[in-house]
Amino acid sequence: MTGPATVFDKPTDYIGKSIPRSDASRLLRGKGHYVDDIQLPRMVHAVFLRSPHAHARIISIDIKEAEKAKGVIAIYTGNDIAKHVKPYVGVLSHLPGLRSPAQYPLALDVARWQGEPVAVVVCSSRALGEDALELINITYEPLPAVTDTLDALSSESPLIHGEYDSNLAWKREVEVGSLDKALSGDDVIVIERQMKFGRHTGVTLETRATVCDYVPGDDELIMYYAGQAPHMLQFILAKHLSMLEENVRVVAHDIGGSFGIKVHTYGDEIATAIIAKLLKRPVKFTADRLESFVTDIHARDHVVNVKIGVRKDGSIVGIGFNDFTGIGPFSMYPRTSAIECNQILNLTGAPYQFEHYQAVGNVVFQNKTLMCQYRAVGHPIAMAISDCMLEEAARVIGMDPVQIRKKNLIPDDAYPTKSATGMRFDDLSHHACLDKLLEIMNYDKLLSDQEEHRKKGIYRGIGFVSLVEVTNPSPMFYGIGGAPIASQDGATVRLDAAGALHVSSSVTEQGQGTNAILQQIAADVFGVSIERVKVTTGDTATVPYGGGTWASRGAGIGGEAMLQAAYALKEQVLSTAAVILQAKAEELDIASGEVVLKSSGEQKISLGDLAKIVYYRGNELPNDLQPELIATRHYRVTDFPFVFTNGAMAAHVEVDTNTGLIKILHFWAVEDCGRVINPQLVDDQIRGGVVQGIGGALYEECVYDADGQMQNASMADYLVPMASEMPEITVAHVETFTKTSVLGAKGAGEAGTGGAPAAIMNAVNNALSPLNCGIWQMPMTPERVLRALGKI
Amino acid sequence: MMKTAQITLTINGEKHIEDVPVRMNLADFIRTKIGLTGTHVGCEHGVCGACTLFLDGVTIRSCLTLAVQADGSEITTIEGYETDKNASDLIKNFHTRNALQCGYCTPGMLASSIEYIEQGNPADRELVKQHISGNYCRCTGYQAIVDAICTTIEERQN
Amino acid sequence: MKAPDFSYEKPNSIPGILSLLEKDELECQLLAGGQSLMPMMNFRMATPKTIVDISGVSELSLITDTPKAIEIGAMVRYCELQDSDVIQKFCPLITMVIPHIAHPAIRNRGTIGGSIGLSDPAAELPAVLLALDGKVEVSSNKGIREEPANKFFKGIYETACSSNELITKIILPKALPKQKFGFYEISRRHGDYAMAGVCIAQDQDLTVRVAFFGVAEKALRIASIEKVLSGNSDFSQSIIENAQNAAEDIQFEGDMNAGPEVKKHLAKVVLERALEGIK
The missing domain is CATH 3.30.365.10 (Aldehyde oxidase/xanthine dehydrogenase, molybdopterin binding domain)
Incomplete structure (x- = not known):
């Protein structure tokens, strides 16, 4: 050979x-x-004034005083910047019906989320720029803020975009088989729940940053970029700044964490490039942490009404759900804000065999920060819908959570095959992963430990998840829909x-x-x-x-x-x-x-x-x-839209039923990402992912009030996982090489974040089961746990 | 009234005499005036720990200390840990154990780790986690960092 | 998030500080450890015209063992409290509490005077001061006065210390051999501000003082709970339950992590756990 x-x-x-x-x-x-380390000769700083209102008409902007302030070189309003940019629209043609208005880097007449940039001061230092911002006088006419995702769809709701008949951005329905009829069977046990998933954000330790420089003689724009997709940004800058693509150079050196946060088009970064071109000198923009919380994309934010039907033997008859997700006032460009919902519709129940599936996704505009793709897009919701409902079904029919999985997981010898939702699978190994998981976690010992502790009034729980993970996307992900994103x-x-x-x-x-x-x-x-x-x-x-x-x-x-x-x-x-x-x-x-x-x-x-x-x-x-x-x-991947990875994970938790605090005692992850090129790198990628999943499960939530003000936009109030509370995470592998490449490697970056939340919710509900209560909302905060327990 | 001040301080063994605006914090001073960009700024409100460094032998948040407050002090930053803090074994263990991914938390994480080890604390995973619980890392899940610190302590004990 | 412009002064004597504080037009803000003030300035929520750095006065950094009391200078840092043998011997409650305050790099800078002077409702040290029935020495150009702990904390970020005054010392009675102390706090992550916490001191004559933090608009003692607990040498389940019922008297205030109902529930939990752990 x-x-x-x-x-x-x-x-x-x-x-x-x-x-x-x-x-x-x-x-x-x-x-x-890192980008903020860069200091170029004659470099100046772009400092953005951001809307304090979630929804407000901009009546006037008075920059007279600010222009006189020390260090100020220029001030631009939204309309000033708009003259130099072609607007962008966050839709893709393969998501039919998705709508979103044209967007400019800065708000023009109306600000639609707290944090939307409305003006920018260019100044000799960041500190002087912040001084000057205080001298800009903007008159706003506050408009009613649309914040609750469900209320936003009511006919009474104020409209965020007057040109649309409602606040609905996109709706997709999937129907396979005949769910209602199947669930009405006499031998079918139907369980219904409402699940909620908090809005959270990436909190990359390095905030978004860019330094843009412009070389007039060559008409060359150089953007130093803390981001994941330099060629995508090159295309976008060239197109929207009307430049030749070859004259735009995007340079990404070290990046202080990204996780999907830094793969989008942000108005402040585009404006920085425009300003560099206008002033013909280097311009730096580094978001501070307050700006990050209200301008970095957010993710999740789902309310899901879900039902599952099982037979007494544990076999799944069907799954149905209606998902509502709030995406902010625009669909993010160019990846769109409909992908997470789309993934949920595609991935829910993907590890299992069943015939009937009915899913509806509603993607809704609201006056909050834009939502878009963050690590494990849609996965934590999709996995929680199917796996938390599956374990709930197991509790109802009195079956072990492992046994109900084994009953329903697609057999390892069934590939190539398709999921109920039509996803094409090959080279997966759900059973092998689950078997390996049981081996490394010593399930039987944990069960006897659980019994012992329950006798002492200590509530420990064990929860599982079997998952699929979208990796190695083909052109079917974005390119087919017209996005300038190479596959x-x-x-x-x-x-x-x-x-x-x-x-x-x-x-x-x-x-x-x-x-x-x-x-x-x-x-x-x-x-x-x-x-x-x-x-x-x-x-x-x-x-x-x-x-x-x-x-x-x-x-x-x-x-x-x-x-x-x-x-x-x-x-x-x-x-x-x-x-x-x-x-x-x-x-x-x-x-x-x-x-x-x-x-x-x-x-x-x-x-x-x-x-x-x-x-x-x-x-x-x-x-x-x-x-x-x-x-x-x-x-490029040619035979499949994605190369799916699969895995199995388990969490062991202890719930303090007096304080509502949840301690994760240990976590296990078995991942089949095909050929493992560097075991240590993969293992730590999984561990880091699991810990981000723990964040979503227990800590992280962007809390908004009814006026659309983010209440916890600081690192003191938005809780991220820190070392003390994190468990040891044991990682093991099953290696089923993908046949789509010689290397045989699949991705491994999403699994932890995608799977951990469901495993933890299952473990918590397993712990609470003797107390006849459960929790169906993430993050599982002490207050929510205490409410579930009826303690408050 | 003083809006700028002249300060004298030693950074990684090198003496600096600089004029600074009194409102400038120590992190910004070290990064922009001295050009030692290994100290990172992550939150500017003392929570993330990325800017942690040594001032007169103890760790501090350099975003919560004014440069003018550091007048007369001795500072050690990540650029000096290998030589001035004799931390080459810790650095090696961070490397071999993959105790960093993006590297942005690393300056602060190393500072807290060095302090824990210098205080003569044991290779106890729970105590290590408590000591570094003011340093945010989004990438690793912390386990590799705890491994690297404990390995360093164990190696020094042997 | 850059601090607004200000002027900086670093006097080397207490009178030097006090004479600056007298000048209202300077709009002085005292800078001790800066671990709360600097974030507020970086957020531009605090915009003082003049920063008065009090770290240049060495006597403010002393821990003094007097016949009757332990006197702690306002500039004494958390890490110094933690490492002090005198504190461990005579103020063991402080030694118990310090590891729960934030993180090492913060404790290396933050000061006792800063914490007492800020009156953050979720901070530990105001409750310690209340439970120990300590005093705050406050100085101004008009003289020196001692304010008892239970009159010092007025509300969120509000104390009996006026803008022309400087906290110079925290004065704590020395622990006696048979005195016992209890402490418990609940926070979502290690080092976070407490969702609820309590400090308890039981004197030799079985008088009990109970000071909560993180549950109301300020750290506060609850007389009704103290009444239930005082006079008992140890705490049976029924006494604990009575004390928990008396906790209903607290005017609970919610925060980001917990509403008032949760605070009420957790106040009872921390009370029980602190009493169980009393020593």
Whole structure:
């Protein structure tokens, strides 16, 4: 066999090993390159004035006093900025019916959420800019705020957009089989609940930031960008600022956490680019934490009326639900704010076999911060709907939660197959993952521990989730709907004169170790020591064209492109070596930086010597040989809309029934993400994801009052998971390689965040079951737990 | 009345004499005036811990201290931990255990870890977690950080 | 989130501080540890014209063991309280409480005077002062006065200390061998402000003082609970229940994490747990 598939015919040196990330060395010595670290000559600061109202007409803006303030260089209102930008609309053609009005970077006549930018001061320092903001005098006419998602759909509700007949942005209905009829069967037990999922946000430790510079002679705009998709932003800037795309350069160096927060188009960032162009000098905008809370995208915010029908033997007859989600006043550009709801409709119940499914999604405008895709888009809701209802059904019929899962999970030998909702699945392993989970958690021991503690009045619970995870998206995710978001990624690998490899890739690094796995793959496939592989990502001027890192696609798509490129370069190098060595290429191999004889391993020529002949002493080569010591390959998923990952997780909790506090005693996660390229990186990716899931389950919620004011927009009041309360998280793997690529890797970034909330809710309800109560709202705060218990 | 002040301080063993606006906090001063950008700013209200560094031997939030308050003091930042705090083993263990992902919390996390270890505290996971519970990390889930700290203590004990 | 412009003064004597405080036109704000003030300034919720840094006066940083009392200078930091043998011996309740206040880097800067002077309803030290029946020494150009703890805290961020005055000392009676103390607080995360908390002191003559924090508009003692508990050498379940019932007298105030009903419930829980743990 020849070709890239032979890569795994022999043991690997790096793929599959826990190699420490080389990037981390400089970060540990304070030598990161985050956007806010950048200080350019003549750089000024853009400081935004934001609407204090959730909904208000802007009657007048008086900037006279502010213009005189110290350090002020320019002040722009929404209308000033609007002159220099084509508006954008957050819709996609494959989400038929989704509507959202044209949006500008700053509010024009009406502000529609607390935090929407209305004016911007350009100033010599951030502090002076904040002083000047206080001198801008805006007269607002407050308008009634639409805040509650359900009320927003009532015919009595004020309209956020006068041109629409209601506050509904999008509605989708899915019907498979005949749910109502099926649930009316005599042998069917039907359970109905209302589930609520709080609105939360990403709280990246590095806030959003950009430095934009403009080079007049070249008409070149350079944006230093803390974000995940440089080429997407390049397209957007070019289109909306009416520039040639090649004259826009987007550079992403180190990024202090992203999780989907930094993959969207934010008005303040676009305005910063416009200002750099207008002033022809570098302009920095770094959101402060208060701005982050009210302008970074929010996520979740769902009310779901759900029912499940099961038979006495535990088999699921069907699942139905009606989901209402509030997305803020616009659909976010360019990914739209309908994707989370769409995912919920697609993914709910996906691990299980059942016939009848009826789901309705309602995506609703409201006067709150825009909602869009944050880590594990839709997953925590979809998994909680099916798995929390399934465990509730198990309690009602008196069945063990593991047994009811085993009864309903799609058999591991059933693939390829389709879910009830029509999702195409291959290479999944729900049963194997659940079995492995039971093995590592010692379920039987936990059950006896639970009994012992109940006797002492201590309420411990065990909860599970079986999950699927959308990874490695194909063009069917965004590109098909007209979004400038590449689904393919490219990798270029070059042999340098010293025998080292230089890799550049269109996927980006936000800390998850993308650069590290590119190094591992390139070194392994090509045959050099990993120390001799340098990686460049994030710069549209130098890397191949591609989508970036989001939806857990970096390893699966970017990694496969890397594998293909490294293999191609190896073939090129060996064909050159064959000429130099007067041997046959197929008899040669590369190992540890040397061209060797495949048969004996005998070293024939080092890569450095070979490269030097090619680069410096071409006179030694035959005239008809023009060696190419560089190769580029691209890769996209073609056979499936997504490559699904699956897993099984469990939480062990203790509920203090007097305080309502929930302590997570331990958490277990088994993940099948196909080939594991770096076990340590994957395990910690899962752990970090689980902890974000714990945040959604127990702590995180953007609390709004009826006027649309966010009440807890500070880090003191918006609670994120901190070390003291976090459990140890045991991670294990089942490896079912995806057949869609040679590498066989699927994504792993969403699983923890997507699965943990359902497992924890199940564990809490398992703990509370002897007290005949349950909780169906996240986050499960002490107050909500006490209410469920009837203590208050 | 003083709106600017001249301050003299030592940062990672290097003496600096600088004029500062009195309202400028220490984090901004170190990042923008001195150019040591390894100290990160995450919340500017003392909660996230990213800006934690050493002032006269103890950890402080540099966003909650004015630069002028640091006049006459000795400061150590992440750029100095390897040499001035003899923390190369901790740094190595953070690296090999993958106790950082995006790296943004790392300066503060290292500061709190160094303080915990310097105080002679044990490799007790619950105590370590309590000590670093004022340092927010969104990426790791904390387990790897606790591992790295405990490993360092155990290695020093042996 | 940059602090607004202000002037900065760092006097090196108490009279130096007091003479600045006398000048109303300076709109002075005292800066001790800054762990509450600096966030408020960064939020631009506090906009003083003049910051008076009191860290230049060394006598404000002393812990003094006098025959009758322990006197703690206003600038004594939490970490110094935590490490002090004198405090551990004579004010063990403080030693119990300090680890629950925020996090190490905050405790390395925050001061006792700052906490007492701020009167944050959810902070621990005002309740400690109340439970220990301490006093606050307040100085101004007019002289020095001692304000008893139970008259010092007036409301949210409101105390008996006026804008021309400086808290110079916290004066606490020395713990006697048979005195006992209890403390319990509930917070959602370690180091957060309490959802509910209580400090309890039982004197040698079995007089009990109970001070709650995090449940009302200020830290406060509840006479009805103290009446139930006083005179008992230990606390049976029925005494605890009576004390819990007496907690209904509290005017509960909700916050971000808990409404008044939750506060009422948790006040009873912390009371029970503190009494169970009393030593």
